[in-house]
Each structure stands twice: as structure tokens, then as C-alpha cells.
Amino acid sequence: MADEPTPTTGEAPATGTDAIDPTFTPPAPAEPPPSPPGDEQLGEGGMRALAAEREARRGLEKRLKELEPLAQKYQEIQDSQKSDLERLTERLTAAEQRAQQAESAGLRMQVAAAKGLTPEQAARLQGATRDELEADADQLRALFAPPEQSASERPPQRTPVEMLRPGAIPDSDGAAADMNAWMRRKPPTTN
Template identity: 40%
Template sequence: MADDGINTDGADEAGSATDTTQHGDATGELGEGGQKALVAERKARAAAEKSAAAAQKQLDDMAKRLQAFEDRDKSEAQKLAERAQTAEAEAAKASSQLLRYEVASAKKLPPGWAGRLQGSTKEELEADADALLKELGETRHRQSPSYDGGVRKPAPAPTDMNALIRQKAGLG
């Protein structure tokens, strides 16, 4: 197709509808043959866009099916790998917790304090338990209450009836 009199201002094909409204007189200058060619080109372009959209949709559907097919085969292997990884992590956690309780028991720490021990090896845990026992010992000595100067035994109760009546009456 010749471009004699066709819009050459650099506008792309997508803006051709606005070009015809802005340059309404330009379509009149094309002549009857040019207008027929322009209409035919627009129809062909619309058909090509529909065909491209359908092909893209078909391509997306095929990609989804391929991904589902690949995931089906991978999922079993991935599930097994995840289960193995979870089991290994739980075993390591249980082993670490057991080691903490063993050290706490050997050092005669209360069971609730076993989780506070820091370290990854038995030696590190034992050193931390010793430091914790030292801190607990110092804290216990500082915080023990003093009972010196307080009443040690209750006052004797009055034994005769006259003393009870005087006491209740506030006479002494």
C-alpha cells in the first residue's frame, strides 16, 4: 500500500481512531480508494489483534497446564523433603532440650530454669549453669527477709472471766 496522503505525523496505529476525528478532512483527501484501503487495513488489524489475544490466552492456558504437570511430579519429592527437614529440626530441638535438662539435673537447678541455659555444647551449658547458680545464690542471700525485732510468740490469753469483761469493755 502506498503512503501518499496517509497520516505520517508519527502517531501509532492505536491512536488511529483519534487521528480520524482530529484530521477528519484527511480521510476526505485520501479518495475513495484510499478510504477503502484504510478500512480494510483497520479490519485486518482488528482481526489480527483478536487472533493474537486468542493465541496469548491459549499460550497462558498451556503454560498453566505445563506448570500443573510439573508440580504434580515435584510435589511428592517436595513433600518428602519438607517432612525430612521438619523431622530433622524437631530432632535437633529435642536433643538440645534433653541436654539442657540433663545439665540442669546434674547441677541441681530447678527444672523450670533448664530452659534458661545458654549454649550449644554440654560444656557451655555446664558453665552457664554454674554462673546461674552463683547468681541465684547471691540473690537469695540479698533477698532473705530479716525477722529480728519482731514478735515471736502471741500474747497470752486472759484466763479469768473478770479480765475478759474488762478487756471487751476497753477498761484494760
């Protein structure tokens, strides 16, 4: 029996009770999962290694999903353990950034107003200093300047109508109304 060749399936020779039982069928070898196109060139050993790597990656991705809430909790704990000075320093840095942005926007609006630009044009101004912003505003005005009109092309200017009187003043000569005269002219009424 020792001289018998080993089966080519890669399994050990049957021993013990398995050798005696004629109904025994060896388990089928595990088939590797289907591989994407192009993996056939790897051969059997490469396919097994690739399948093992893919399985390991799936396991690590699952483990990563399990650890994400723990990392978030750790960050919350770290934030809660920061000293008041660290928290105030972070808030100060954020406030300084907002102040710098507001100052930049204010300077941009000042230059735009001085140069006669619309708010939409002011938003397009570029530059870090007042001089750079003014130069950019001059270029922008030159690009969008309205064409010059001659005096004959201008619409006529309207002048206000003079001597308008409000409706509360009577059409009389402007004398004060005499209430007694009005009462005498009024027809008598009976109650």
C-alpha cells in the first residue's frame, strides 16, 4: 500500500475506516469564486492568491466599517478633553479668518462705490490691496463703459410744471372763507 501513487486530486490517500467504506466519496474541492475577465492568465496559484487577497480586502473593509463609529467617538472624547485655552484658540483663529474675509469684502465694496460700479461688478473685482482693486475697477469700467451720446441723441429733459395748486384750496381769489356768509346762503332745514 505504501507503493501506491498519491491521487492527482491533491488529496491525501484514504486511511482508516475511509479506505474500507466503499460508499465514501471525498468532498469536492472548493471552487474559487468567479474571476473577472483577464484573470485567466494568472494560473491556478495566481487565482488562489488573488482570491485570498480579495477576501482579505473584504474582511478589512468590514472591519473598517465597524471601527468608524469608534474613531468618531474617540474624536469627540479628544475634543471634550481639550483645555479651555485650546478651544478659545480655535475659536479665535476662526473669528480672525471671518474678519479678514469681511474686511476684504468691505474694501472691495468701497472701491466699487468710489469707481461707480454696480454690486455685481464689485463682486468680480480682484486684488489684495486697495491699489490692486482700484486698478481692476478702472479696467472693468473701461470694458463696460457706455458709448458717448451727442446732445441731439439725448432724450429731452422734462422741466417741472409751475403753479400747481393742491385741491384743498378753493378756486376763489384766495380770501379767507366767511362762515357767517356761508350759513346765510344755506337753505333752511326743518327737523
